[in-house]
Amino acid sequence: MELFVEQLSFEKYIKKECTIADIGCGPNGASWWDKVSNCNISAFDLYNKPENFDRGSNKIIFIQTDVSKPCNLSEYMKKFDVVVADHIFEHVTDPYGLALGCNMILKEDGLLHIGIPTGDNFTDRFYRLIHSDGGGHVVKYNKNNFLELMVQHGFELLEESIWEDDWSWLNNLYSKEETLNYYGVSSITTEDIKYIAEVFKKELTAKKGYFYGYEFLFKKVKSVDNLNIKKKVFKTKVRKSLHEKLEPQNSKLMEISNWATELDKLLKEKNKELDEIKNNSLYKVLKKLKIF
Numbered sequence: 001m002e003l004f005v006e007q008l009s010f011e012k013y014i015k016k017e018c019t020i021a022d023i024g025c026g027p028n029g030a031s032w033w034d035k036v037s038n039c040n041i042s043a044f045d046l047y048n049k050p051e052n053f054d055r056g057s058n059k060i061i062f063i064q065t066d067v068s069k070p071c072n073l074s075e076y077m078k079k080f081d082v083v084v085a086d087h088i089f090e091h092v093t094d095p096y097g098l099a100l101g102c103n104m105i106l107k108e109d110g111l112l113h114i115g116i117p118t119g120d121n122f123t124d125r126f127y128r129l130i131h132s133d134g135g136g137h138v139v140k141y142n143k144n145n146f147l148e149l150m151v152q153h154g155f156e157l158l159e160e161s162i163w164e165d166d167w168s169w170l171n172n173l174y175s176k177e178e179t180l181n182y183y184g185v186s187s188i189t190t191e192d193i194k195y196i197a198e199v200f201k202k203e204l205t206a207k208k209g210y211f212y213g214y215e216f217l218f219k220k221v222k223s224v225d226n227l228n229i230k231k232k233v234f235k236t237k238v239r240k241s242l243h244e245k246l247e248p249q250n251s252k253l254m255e256i257s258n259w260a261t262e263l264d265k266l267l268k269e270k271n272k273e274l275d276e277i278k279n280n281s282l283y284k285v286l287k288k289l290k291i292f
Helices: 095-105 122-129 143-152 168-173 177-182 190-203 250-268 274-278 281-288
Strands: 019-023 040-044 059-063 080-086 106-117 155-163 213-220
Touching: 019 095, 080 095, 095 106, 095 143, 106 122, 106 143, 106 155, 143 155, 143 213, 168 190, 177 190
Parallel strands: 019 040, 019 080, 040 059, 080 106
Antiparallel strands: 106 213, 155 213
Protein backbone atom coordinates (compact mmCIF):
# COMPACT_ATOMS: atom_id res chain seq x y z
CA MET A 1 0.00 0.00 0.00
CA GLU A 2 1.28 3.44 -0.91
CA LEU A 3 2.20 5.68 1.99
CA PHE A 4 1.03 9.23 1.34
CA VAL A 5 3.06 12.17 2.59
CA GLU A 6 0.11 14.52 2.33
CA GLN A 7 -2.51 14.17 5.06
CA LEU A 8 -5.51 12.21 3.81
CA SER A 9 -8.90 13.88 4.07
CA PHE A 10 -11.81 11.77 5.27
CA GLU A 11 -14.22 14.64 4.62
CA LYS A 12 -14.47 13.54 0.97
CA TYR A 13 -16.37 10.46 2.13
CA ILE A 14 -18.96 12.46 4.07
CA LYS A 15 -22.38 12.70 2.44
CA LYS A 16 -25.39 14.85 3.29
CA GLU A 17 -27.29 13.68 6.39
CA CYS A 18 -24.39 11.43 7.36
CA THR A 19 -24.39 10.27 11.00
CA ILE A 20 -20.97 10.85 12.56
CA ALA A 21 -19.56 10.03 16.00
CA ASP A 22 -16.64 12.19 17.13
CA ILE A 23 -14.86 10.29 19.91
CA GLY A 24 -13.00 12.52 22.36
CA CYS A 25 -14.33 15.77 20.91
CA GLY A 26 -12.61 17.98 23.51
CA PRO A 27 -13.82 21.35 24.80
CA ASN A 28 -13.85 23.09 21.40
CA GLY A 29 -15.00 20.34 19.09
CA ALA A 30 -13.04 19.56 15.91
CA SER A 31 -12.02 21.77 13.00
CA TRP A 32 -13.56 19.30 10.52
CA TRP A 33 -17.00 20.12 11.96
CA ASP A 34 -16.80 23.28 9.87
CA LYS A 35 -15.81 21.42 6.70
CA VAL A 36 -18.84 19.12 6.49
CA SER A 37 -22.47 20.17 6.11
CA ASN A 38 -25.96 18.87 6.85
CA CYS A 39 -24.64 16.07 9.07
CA ASN A 40 -25.76 14.68 12.42
CA ILE A 41 -22.72 14.74 14.70
CA SER A 42 -22.70 13.05 18.10
CA ALA A 43 -19.78 14.44 20.13
CA PHE A 44 -18.57 11.91 22.72
CA ASP A 45 -16.31 12.95 25.59
CA LEU A 46 -16.03 11.94 29.23
CA TYR A 47 -14.49 15.16 30.56
CA ASN A 48 -15.17 18.02 28.15
CA LYS A 49 -18.31 19.53 26.76
CA PRO A 50 -17.91 21.99 23.86
CA GLU A 51 -19.65 25.27 24.62
CA ASN A 52 -20.73 26.15 21.09
CA PHE A 53 -22.95 23.73 19.18
CA ASP A 54 -23.81 26.21 16.42
CA ARG A 55 -21.53 24.88 13.69
CA GLY A 56 -23.01 25.69 10.30
CA SER A 57 -25.75 23.40 9.03
CA ASN A 58 -24.73 20.42 11.18
CA LYS A 59 -26.85 19.08 14.01
CA ILE A 60 -24.58 18.42 16.98
CA ILE A 61 -25.38 16.75 20.29
CA PHE A 62 -23.03 16.09 23.20
CA ILE A 63 -22.84 12.68 24.89
CA GLN A 64 -20.86 12.43 28.12
CA THR A 65 -19.72 8.82 28.32
CA ASP A 66 -16.64 6.59 28.15
CA VAL A 67 -16.59 4.91 24.73
CA SER A 68 -13.83 2.52 25.85
CA LYS A 69 -16.44 0.86 28.07
CA PRO A 70 -18.80 -0.92 25.63
CA CYS A 71 -21.42 -1.39 28.35
CA ASN A 72 -22.16 2.34 27.94
CA LEU A 73 -23.02 2.04 24.24
CA SER A 74 -26.11 -0.17 23.95
CA GLU A 75 -28.34 2.66 22.69
CA TYR A 76 -25.83 3.60 19.96
CA MET A 77 -25.37 0.15 18.40
CA LYS A 78 -24.77 0.37 14.62
CA LYS A 79 -26.02 3.95 14.59
CA PHE A 80 -23.20 5.77 12.75
CA ASP A 81 -21.97 5.93 9.17
CA VAL A 82 -18.61 7.36 10.23
CA VAL A 83 -16.64 7.32 13.49
CA VAL A 84 -13.75 9.74 14.03
CA ALA A 85 -11.27 8.91 16.82
CA ASP A 86 -8.34 11.30 16.38
CA HIS A 87 -5.84 11.79 19.21
CA ILE A 88 -7.79 9.51 21.55
CA PHE A 89 -6.36 5.96 21.44
CA GLU A 90 -3.12 7.12 23.11
CA HIS A 91 -5.19 8.57 25.99
CA VAL A 92 -7.11 5.45 27.09
CA THR A 93 -5.86 2.66 29.32
CA ASP A 94 -8.04 0.09 27.53
CA PRO A 95 -7.44 0.31 23.76
CA TYR A 96 -9.22 -3.04 23.28
CA GLY A 97 -12.37 -1.63 24.83
CA LEU A 98 -12.16 1.49 22.67
CA ALA A 99 -11.63 -0.51 19.45
CA LEU A 100 -14.62 -2.67 20.35
CA GLY A 101 -16.70 0.43 21.12
CA CYS A 102 -15.91 1.88 17.69
CA ASN A 103 -16.96 -1.40 16.07
CA MET A 104 -20.20 -1.57 18.03
CA ILE A 105 -21.47 1.90 17.12
CA LEU A 106 -20.53 1.71 13.42
CA LYS A 107 -22.96 0.47 10.80
CA GLU A 108 -21.89 -2.41 8.57
CA ASP A 109 -19.32 -1.11 6.05
CA GLY A 110 -19.08 2.09 8.08
CA LEU A 111 -15.85 4.13 8.06
CA LEU A 112 -13.49 4.74 10.97
CA HIS A 113 -10.90 7.54 10.88
CA ILE A 114 -8.06 7.42 13.42
CA GLY A 115 -5.00 9.58 14.01
CA ILE A 116 -2.32 8.44 16.47
CA PRO A 117 1.19 9.54 17.41
CA THR A 118 4.12 7.18 17.07
CA GLY A 119 4.85 6.44 20.71
CA ASP A 120 8.65 6.37 20.59
CA ASN A 121 9.37 9.34 18.34
CA PHE A 122 10.73 12.72 19.39
CA THR A 123 7.39 14.58 19.44
CA ASP A 124 5.65 12.14 21.76
CA ARG A 125 8.61 11.95 24.13
CA PHE A 126 8.97 15.74 24.15
CA TYR A 127 5.22 16.15 24.69
CA ARG A 128 5.35 13.86 27.72
CA LEU A 129 8.46 15.62 29.01
CA ILE A 130 6.88 19.07 29.18
CA HIS A 131 3.69 17.87 30.90
CA SER A 132 3.79 16.70 34.50
CA ASP A 133 1.21 14.00 33.69
CA GLY A 134 2.60 13.15 30.25
CA GLY A 135 -0.09 15.25 28.59
CA GLY A 136 -2.47 12.35 29.04
CA HIS A 137 -0.54 10.03 26.69
CA VAL A 138 -0.63 6.66 28.47
CA VAL A 139 -0.26 4.12 25.63
CA LYS A 140 2.50 3.97 23.03
CA TYR A 141 1.83 2.49 19.59
CA ASN A 142 3.82 1.69 16.53
CA LYS A 143 2.21 1.14 13.16
CA ASN A 144 2.26 -2.66 13.25
CA ASN A 145 0.80 -3.22 16.71
CA PHE A 146 -1.92 -0.64 16.10
CA LEU A 147 -3.00 -2.18 12.79
CA GLU A 148 -3.06 -5.60 14.47
CA LEU A 149 -5.41 -4.21 17.13
CA MET A 150 -7.81 -2.82 14.54
CA VAL A 151 -7.83 -5.92 12.31
CA GLN A 152 -8.64 -7.99 15.39
CA HIS A 153 -11.68 -5.79 15.91
CA GLY A 154 -13.18 -6.23 12.47
CA PHE A 155 -11.61 -3.38 10.49
CA GLU A 156 -9.97 -3.33 7.09
CA LEU A 157 -7.41 -0.64 6.26
CA LEU A 158 -8.43 1.47 3.25
CA GLU A 159 -5.96 4.36 3.31
CA GLU A 160 -3.08 5.59 5.40
CA SER A 161 -0.93 8.69 5.63
CA ILE A 162 1.86 9.99 7.78
CA TRP A 163 1.21 13.04 9.93
CA GLU A 164 3.82 15.73 9.72
CA ASP A 165 4.31 17.88 12.80
CA ASP A 166 4.01 21.63 12.21
CA TRP A 167 4.63 22.28 15.95
CA SER A 168 1.68 24.66 16.12
CA TRP A 169 0.55 22.78 19.23
CA LEU A 170 3.70 23.94 21.04
CA ASN A 171 3.05 27.57 20.17
CA ASN A 172 -0.59 27.20 21.19
CA LEU A 173 0.28 25.49 24.45
CA TYR A 174 2.65 28.24 25.58
CA SER A 175 1.06 31.18 23.77
CA LYS A 176 0.69 33.23 26.96
CA GLU A 177 3.03 34.07 29.83
CA GLU A 178 0.31 32.95 32.24
CA THR A 179 0.54 29.46 30.78
CA LEU A 180 4.31 29.37 31.31
CA ASN A 181 3.77 30.41 34.91
CA TYR A 182 1.05 27.79 35.33
CA TYR A 183 3.50 25.06 34.30
CA GLY A 184 6.22 26.52 36.51
CA VAL A 185 8.37 27.70 33.60
CA SER A 186 10.15 30.91 34.63
CA SER A 187 13.43 30.95 32.70
CA ILE A 188 11.99 31.10 29.19
CA THR A 189 9.55 33.35 27.31
CA THR A 190 6.83 32.78 24.76
CA GLU A 191 9.22 34.19 22.14
CA ASP A 192 11.72 31.51 23.11
CA ILE A 193 9.01 28.89 22.67
CA LYS A 194 8.17 30.30 19.25
CA TYR A 195 11.83 30.10 18.27
CA ILE A 196 12.07 26.46 19.44
CA ALA A 197 8.95 25.56 17.46
CA GLU A 198 10.38 27.20 14.33
CA VAL A 199 13.61 25.23 14.67
CA PHE A 200 11.69 21.97 15.14
CA LYS A 201 9.50 22.82 12.15
CA LYS A 202 12.56 23.43 10.00
CA GLU A 203 14.62 20.43 11.10
CA LEU A 204 12.04 17.74 11.90
CA THR A 205 10.33 17.41 8.52
CA ALA A 206 8.90 14.57 6.45
CA LYS A 207 11.46 15.34 3.73
CA LYS A 208 14.16 14.52 6.26
CA GLY A 209 12.34 11.35 7.30
CA TYR A 210 10.62 12.65 10.41
CA PHE A 211 6.89 12.57 11.14
CA TYR A 212 4.59 12.76 14.15
CA GLY A 213 2.34 9.77 13.63
CA TYR A 214 -0.17 8.08 11.37
CA GLU A 215 -3.61 8.77 10.01
CA PHE A 216 -5.72 5.75 9.04
CA LEU A 217 -9.05 5.20 7.32
CA PHE A 218 -10.67 1.82 8.08
CA LYS A 219 -13.85 0.09 6.96
CA LYS A 220 -15.86 -2.11 9.30
CA VAL A 221 -16.00 -5.55 7.68
CA LYS A 222 -17.44 -7.58 10.56
CA SER A 223 -18.89 -7.29 14.04
CA VAL A 224 -16.72 -8.67 16.84
CA ASP A 225 -16.48 -8.98 20.59
CA ASN A 226 -13.51 -8.99 22.94
CA LEU A 227 -14.20 -12.42 24.40
CA ASN A 228 -12.26 -14.37 21.79
CA ILE A 229 -9.52 -11.81 21.20
CA LYS A 230 -6.09 -12.62 22.55
CA LYS A 231 -4.94 -9.43 24.20
CA LYS A 232 -1.37 -8.19 24.38
CA VAL A 233 0.04 -5.65 26.78
CA PHE A 234 0.85 -2.32 25.14
CA LYS A 235 3.65 -0.23 26.50
CA THR A 236 2.02 2.18 28.93
CA LYS A 237 2.89 4.87 31.41
CA VAL A 238 0.39 5.18 34.23
CA ARG A 239 -0.70 8.72 35.00
CA LYS A 240 -0.57 9.75 38.63
CA SER A 241 -3.43 12.18 38.26
CA LEU A 242 -6.86 12.85 39.67
CA HIS A 243 -8.51 11.30 36.62
CA GLU A 244 -6.69 7.99 37.16
CA LYS A 245 -7.49 7.98 40.88
CA LEU A 246 -11.17 8.49 40.21
CA GLU A 247 -11.43 6.29 37.10
CA PRO A 248 -13.45 3.57 38.92
CA GLN A 249 -15.83 6.29 40.08
CA ASN A 250 -16.87 7.89 36.80
CA SER A 251 -19.91 9.51 38.34
CA LYS A 252 -17.73 11.40 40.82
CA LEU A 253 -15.34 12.41 38.05
CA MET A 254 -18.22 13.75 35.97
CA GLU A 255 -19.42 15.70 39.01
CA ILE A 256 -16.01 17.33 39.40
CA SER A 257 -15.88 18.02 35.67
CA ASN A 258 -19.25 19.76 35.95
CA TRP A 259 -17.91 21.83 38.85
CA ALA A 260 -15.05 22.95 36.62
CA THR A 261 -17.51 23.95 33.90
CA GLU A 262 -19.60 25.93 36.37
CA LEU A 263 -16.52 27.69 37.75
CA ASP A 264 -15.36 28.58 34.25
CA LYS A 265 -18.70 30.24 33.60
CA LEU A 266 -18.34 32.24 36.81
CA LEU A 267 -14.88 33.43 35.84
CA LYS A 268 -16.18 34.65 32.48
CA GLU A 269 -18.91 36.78 34.00
CA LYS A 270 -17.68 40.36 33.85
CA ASN A 271 -19.59 41.37 36.95
CA LYS A 272 -17.73 38.88 39.12
CA GLU A 273 -14.73 40.21 41.02
CA LEU A 274 -11.66 37.97 41.20
CA ASP A 275 -11.70 37.96 45.02
CA GLU A 276 -15.30 36.80 44.95
CA ILE A 277 -14.37 33.92 42.65
CA LYS A 278 -11.44 32.91 44.87
CA ASN A 279 -13.77 32.76 47.83
CA ASN A 280 -16.16 30.53 45.91
CA SER A 281 -16.27 27.01 47.40
CA LEU A 282 -15.99 25.42 43.97
CA TYR A 283 -12.77 27.30 43.29
CA LYS A 284 -11.28 26.15 46.59
CA VAL A 285 -12.17 22.51 45.94
CA LEU A 286 -10.79 22.50 42.40
CA LYS A 287 -7.67 24.36 43.48
CA LYS A 288 -7.02 21.80 46.20
CA LEU A 289 -7.52 18.96 43.73
CA LYS A 290 -5.12 20.69 41.30
CA ILE A 291 -7.71 20.80 38.51
CA PHE A 292 -7.72 24.59 38.30
